[in-house]
Amino acid sequence: GAVVSQHPSRVICKSGTSVKIECRSLDFQATTMFWYRQFPKQSLMLMATSNEGSKATYEQGVEKDKFLINHASLTLSTLTVTSAHPEDSSFYICSARDRRSGVNYGYTFGSGTRLTVV
């Protein structure tokens, strides 16, 4: 089945620095990837839709200058948390869709990245 690889699995950074998270579709091409954020004991919140070769679409309330998304190839999307602050500490999850799949709409999720800003 489709596999989505997300790295790093956990990262600790200092306040004010930037952190990049990678999401790769390993065995399929994904024209669209999605980025979610999840706080403890809460559900996944969609942050943005990453489109290959074009600008990302951000959900209401998500700062596009804060969370930079780049989808330069059909297998890689990156999320960069710029000037991170402790309140950005969260679990970030990406998802990609394999359009070849007829089940589950083809959506597969990465294993997530635990970001801790100190």
Add this chain to the structure above:
Amino acid sequence: LAKTTQPISMDSYEGQEVNITCSHNNIATNDYITWYQQFPSQGPRFIIQGYKTKVTNEVASLFIPADRKSSTLSLPRVSLSDTAVYYCLVGGRMDSSYKLIFGSGTRLLVRP
């Protein structure tokens, strides 16, 4: 997107059958019903998907009544490893930009 309502939490014991019901009164004709499972610090994992009546796979069954305004995920003989959060989502097989929006989910605790 149809809004879903599920119980916040459920408790069960090992070996029991667990049924989690999801309400989706505004489901559209083109919408499918999909359930995901999420363990702590992991991404969601697909469990099962259906449109109507009953669907069964190696891990679960999905029961959907004729009006499709609700659905029930059935987990046979749960084990401790089934302790997780279960999400019910409804939506159509649209184009590649279709977004999966998660509701609150049901936190299932399986006790020994």
